[in-house]
Amino acid sequence: DAMVIQNPRYQVTQFGKPVTLSCSQTLNHNVMYWYQQKSSQAPKLLFHYYDKDFNNEADTPDNFQSRRPNTSFCFLDIRSPGLGDAAMYLCATSRAIVLNTEAFFGQGTRLTVV
Amino acid sequence: AQSVTQLDSHVSVSEGTPVLLRCNYSSSYSPSLFWYVQHPNKGLQLLLKYTSAATLVKGINGFEAEFKKSETSFHLTKPSAHMSDAAEYFCVVSEPPQGFGNEKLTFGTGTRLTIIP
Numbered sequence: 301d302a303m304v305i306q307n308p309r310y311q312v313t314q315f316g317k318p319v320t321l322s323c324s325q326t327l328n329h330n331v332m333y334w335y336q337q338k339s340s341q342a343p344k345l346l347f348h349y350y351d352k353d354f355n356n357e358a359d360t361p362d363n364f365q366s367r368r369p370n371t372s373f374c375f376l377d378i379r380s381p382g383l384g385d386a387a388m389y390l391c392a393t394s395r396a397i398v399l400n401t402e403a404f405f406g407q408g409t410r411l412t413v414v
Numbered sequence: 415a416q417s418v419t420q421l422d423s424h425v426s427v428s429e430g431t432p433v434l435l436r437c438n439y440s441s442s443y444s445p446s447l448f449w450y451v452q453h454p455n456k457g458l459q460l461l462l463k464y465t466s467a468a469t470l471v472k473g474i475n476g477f478e479a480e481f482k483k484s485e486t487s488f489h490l491t492k493p494s495a496h497m498s499d500a501a502e503y504f505c506v507v508s509e510p511p512q513g514f515g516n517e518k519l520t521f522g523t524g525t526r527l528t529i530i531p
Contacts, residue, residue: 304457333519342504342521343458390457392519402448403519405458 303327306391306406313381313413321376321409323391332374333403334366335390343390349374378411386413416441416509420522428530433492435525437505440486446508447488448519449479453501461503464488475499500529 304325313319323332330351335343347356349368363385365377378385388410392403421436439445447464462473469481475498479490488505505522 306457340524342523344521345518348518388455392458402460402463404460405450407457408455410455 304391304393304404304406306389306409308409309407311409311411313378313411315383315413316380319378319381319411321378321389321391321411323374323376323406324372325391325393325404326372327393327395327404328371329393329395329404330371331394332368333392333394334374334376335392337388337390337408339387346376381411381413383413386411416445416507416518416520418505418507418520418522420503420505420525422525423523424526424528426528426530427495429497430494433490433495433499433527435490435503435505435527437488437490437522438486439488439505439507441507441509443509447479447481448506448508449473449477449488449490450504450506451501452504452524458504461490495527495529497529497531500527502526 307322331348333348334346336346337343345357346360346364347366363379367375376389388408390408391406394403395401417440419438425435427433444466449461450458451461452458461477462471462479464471464481471479477490477492479488481488503525507520
């Protein structure tokens, strides 16, 4: 059974049109991450939540925002997508405090900007 | 600051022959180290993890990795490649060690494994 679920799997949006990607988890993990992975590159951390505490990476563009209304859900909002934002977006979770736990990844949402 | 170097961007092996994917790391702490696999258009799946217990770590699908502190390496091996192993492999370091809540995963640039029939 899928434990980290991302919807949709594929998203096409217009240049400049706001888009929201969603992630839900059944693991009750308190840490959730959003990564951006461009073609043939390694995933790059955008931000993460530790419970409700939001941690933004220094080089994450302001165009990217995130919301975590509860433990199970986390959203990635792209306010004005540009062509350079086309990528695979990966959501991951982990259980903080427990040492040496791994991160669990969703299947990803592939975003196309037209 | 932590970093990960995957020494080969692309590795090709024949089916049934051994696989070696190389990874070197640097970390200010005793690291947690992971290997993840990514099949085309799929998410990341954990192959194995090193968490300061045994230095030889066994993972899924017959993969193993050995943590060598003196060499700061965590190379991934498999005795006999299978066609289904063709994928992208990422070596990942976690600093502070995963589980403290403010840890970050740093990914290597990935190694694409091709299996020749």
